[in-house]
Amino acid sequence: NAGVTQTPKFRILKIGQSMTLQCTQDMNHNYMYWYRQDPGMGLKLIYYSVGAGITDKGEVPNGYNVSRSTTEDFPLRLELAAPSQTSVYFCASTPLAGNEQFFGPGTRLTVL
Amino acid sequence: AQKITQTQPGMFVQEKEAVTLDCTYDTSDPSYGLFWYKQPSSGEMIFLIYQGSYDQQNATEGRYSLNFQKARKSANLVISASQLGDSAMYFCAMREVQGGAGNMLTFGGGTRLMVKP
Numbered sequence: 001n002a003g004v005t006q007t008p009k010f011r012i013l014k015i016g017q018s019m020t021l022q023c024t025q026d027m028n029h030n031y032m033y034w035y036r037q038d039p040g041m042g043l044k045l046i047y048y049s050v051g052a053g054i055t056d057k058g059e060v061p062n063g064y065n066v067s068r069s070t071t072e073d074f075p076l077r078l079e080l081a082a083p084s085q086t087s088v089y090f091c092a093s094t095p096l097a098g099n100e101q102f103f104g105p106g107t108r109l110t111v112l
Numbered sequence: 113a114q115k116i117t118q119t120q121p122g123m124f125v126q127e128k129e130a131v132t133l134d135c136t137y138d139t140s141d142p143s144y145g146l147f148w149y150k151q152p153s154s155g156e157m158i159f160l161i162y163q164g165s166y167d168q169q170n171a172t173e174g175r176y177s178l179n180f181q182k183a184r185k186s187a188n189l190v191i192s193a194s195q196l197g198d199s200a201m202y203f204c205a206m207r208e209v210q211g212g213a214g215n216m217l218t219f220g221g222g223t224r225l226m227v228k229p
Binding site: 090108 | 159
């Protein structure tokens, strides 16, 4: 199993550009999450999904959108990128009955 | 109010000594879970240990143990026999079963541990 994979690893955007961060898990997990981690800080939840077709906002959803058309994929969309969205983005997944949350390697995004 | 508080921004420990990283939490949910993750300089999040609110015994995983004091709402991580490779950021996190939908985690601000040779 590859676990949770994220692409790209790094990206630089200009203000106002848009992009999609990809996240895929091959563990058949029901729950998937997007977090952001600002420098020197803990992780904050952006969006989460409890299964295909179901998504909901987390603590910091503004400026982002998500979709969950399949169990495996949970892309995060940034529209009109702003410098405040410069951060490291982590995707994670958890099985329906389980404790550990499995994290992807992260995407480092810089908006200039 | 902060749900997870880590009061030690940075700590030093001598190699081979034990170290305790503090974590206090705030919840009214009777059923919750507490986690510790390690984040080395390479950036990945590595799961270390889990403690459920109804677990009677403190969790242990190799050199890691969790000192769970439910009445004080604390879940300190103890690392025994520190190694140079333990130098990293450490995050405490909580999952609330009732209040936190979808098994989401709430993270503390982290503690940077530096192991001295």
